[in-house]
Amino acid sequence: MPEGDSVYRVAARLHEALAGQPLTSADLRVPAYATADLTGRRVLEVAPRGKHLLARFEGGLTLHTHLRMDGRWEVYRPGERWTGGPDWQVRAVLGTDRGTAVGYRLPVVELLRTTDEQRIVGHLGPDLLGPDWDPVEAVRRLLARPGRPVVEALLDQRNLAGIGNVYANELCFVAGVTPWTEVGELPHPDRLVERARQMLEANKLRPGHITTGDTRPGYQHWVYGRAGRPCPRCVTPVAAGRQGSPPRDRAVFWCPYCQRGPAPEVTAARPGRGGAGRPRGR
Ligand SMILES: [Zn+2]
Numbered sequence: 001m002p003e004g005d006s007v008y009r010v011a012a013r014l015h016e017a018l019a020g021q022p023l024t025s026a027d028l029r030v031p032a033y034a035t036a037d038l039t040g041r042r043v044l045e046v047a048p049r050g051k052h053l054l055a056r057f058e059g060g061l062t063l064h065t066h067l068r069m070d071g072r073w074e075v076y077r078p079g080e081r082w083t084g085g086p087d088w089q090v091r092a093v094l095g096t097d098r099g100t101a102v103g104y105r106l107p108v109v110e111l112l113r114t115t116d117e118q119r120i121v122g123h124l125g126p127d128l129l130g131p132d133w134d135p136v137e138a139v140r141r142l143l144a145r146p147g148r149p150v151v152e153a154l155l156d157q158r159n160l161a162g163i164g165n166v167y168a169n170e171l172c173f174v175a176g177v178t179p180w181t182e183v184g185e186l187p188h189p190d191r192l193v194e195r196a197r198q199m200l201e202a203n204k205l206r207p208g209h210i211t212t213g214d215t216r217p218g219y220q221h222w223v224y225g226r227a228g229r230p231c232p233r234c235v236t237p238v239a240a241g242r243q244g245s246p247p248r249d250r251a252v253f254w255c256p257y258c259q260r261g262p263a264p265e266v267t268a269a270r271p272g273r274g275g276a277g278r279p280r281g282r
Helices: 004-018 114-121 135-143 150-155 165-175 189-203
Strands: 025-028 043-049 052-057 061-066 072-076 090-095 100-104 108-113 239-243 250-254
Touching (some): 004 072, 004 100, 004 189, 052 114, 061 114, 108 114, 165 189
Antiparallel strands (some): 025 090, 043 052, 052 061, 061 108, 072 100, 239 250
16 A cells, blocks of 8 residues: 555646646546546646545546555656556546646546545545644544554554555554554554654655655665564564454564564564464563
């Protein structure tokens, strides 16, 4: 899953290329909308909502797309070659005199009335990068099911919108708890939610999801993707495993020394091992 800051940047790029311009070409290559013609409509704005992208057109229409795992939007200058993948992977094309936005491998392409957007994004919790960010409501939603593992509660977009697996893991580290810790056991949920917003804010204009403040390759994260390497704080090898039941499980990383709470036995911290076995109390 993409992180909310990545989606924010995509929306900004699309907005810059399209907003205020009439569409000179428009092609939605999904069966349901193959005959929809948006050509001539002006693009009002492209806005992110959590990890959803909403392109709004005059006449009260919205194009909703989601990147999920493999989707991406690219913007090309007029005449520039498209390089995002083979032609059959193109799901949407929106062109103006300024540039052409091409959506590759988008698992969600949906045209709807702008007044119906709530149907798509109404379930989302407060948006970490949104104008309506509400930390109190985010904490309330997180704690509504206090027995859930922290990592799972953070990833649930109905609690707060914008966190993907990188930030979910990194937030467990900065909170000093393992991914399996019950969210109700968090010492300071309000601080964690604030850290989440700071992380996304700090990265919304740059790639990399940097959480440590160190932009050097290999030093950008505390634990995520660092299995077997020394914890930047205590040099204990970072452990790796899986949390949740397949197919909805996920990779998790944690420092066995800095992070307190339930975790599988760590025998040797080898990449991909760490054991996804029974959580153990500590
Ligand atoms: Zn550590």
